Amino acid sequence: MTLTSRLVRPLLAALLAAGAVAALTLWTAPVAHATDNGSWAVTPTPPAASSTAPRSYFVIDADPGAKLKDSVRIQNLTNKPITFTIYGADGFNTAQDGFFALKGADEPQIDVGSWIRLPVSRIKLAGRTQADVPFTLTVPTNATPGDHVGALVAMNNAIEGTDDSRGVDIGIQRAVGARLYLRVSGPTTPGLAVSDVHLETDRGAMPWTGSGTGMVTYTVENTGNVRLSPTATVTVSGAGHAVDTVEGDALVDLLPGQQVSLSSEVEGIRWFDRLTTEVVVTSPEGATAKDSDTTWLTPWSGIGLGLLLLIGAGFLVHRRRTVMRRRMRAAEQAPVITVPTPQ
Structure with missing residues (x-):
């Protein structure tokens, strides 16, 4: 992985964490909301029929071996041209705290991200324009039943900033993805x-x-x-x-x-x-x-200190008793002096 793209994965995790909440809300109330970062947006291409509810992410049910065609819309929300790298990505959870994230463009895709084929890998959009990019999703014949989650991702090719917090200048690239939820037919088992x-x-x-x-x-x-x-x-x-x-x-x-x-x-x-x-x-x-x-x-240090205090107190009591015994013994062994009484 190059220095330029080392931050793609954590950036995808942060950018798409908010999309997870939106996805859950939109699952029961399908209202169109673009997945965007303020500069560009990535969503499923809206259906041709105006009466059909627009989609916020891809939800697909398919059999092993199925070949499906769809389209992703990329919108440049700025006034300047942007060149994007577009690719299919596997989803994963971050090891710490379990945030949803996506693999970077230079990482191997081994699940649904590798099943996506696009006619182009780069596209340049003028300011305030959009493009619909078709893609084909081919489910392997040996695909395991259940959920396979990923996304169609558009990453800005430009370096938008640097980070030298670790002592090395690292170029920062931003990416936005439209999630893809694929369920392959067959037995499902939550565990x-x-x-x-x-x-x-x-x-x-x-x-x-x-x-x-x-x-x-x-x-x-x-x-x-x-x-x-x-x-x-x-x-x-x-x-x-x-x-x-x-x-x-x-x-x-x-x-x-x-x-x-x-x-x-x-x-x-x-x-x-x-x-x-x-x-x-x-x-x-x-x-x-x-x-x-x-x-x-078990606070051993506190217990040890308590034992030391008890031992010290015991030593002082023993010493005091020893001194008292010596004094009493000395008094008992002292000579008796008889003082005659006057006649």
């Missing part, structure tokens, strides 16, 4: 798995130190073949008492086979306790999973 549950606390060495908060980290994996929108409930309980329960935000479009790391903050953690952390993940598609972990909060 989830939870693993690597871990509680990290900031309790200090003494009861009056630390804030009593903690961070629960865990891994969620889509083990089925359909995209899911799971929600996690994190419960922390102590030895005979409840500590905290937190419900996380729903993941939008956790894709089949994807694994993401999530975290939730909890409160009410005591200085010394045996904590059980349980994470239960459910999705409206019918999948559920859970995992748990046990953490002993």
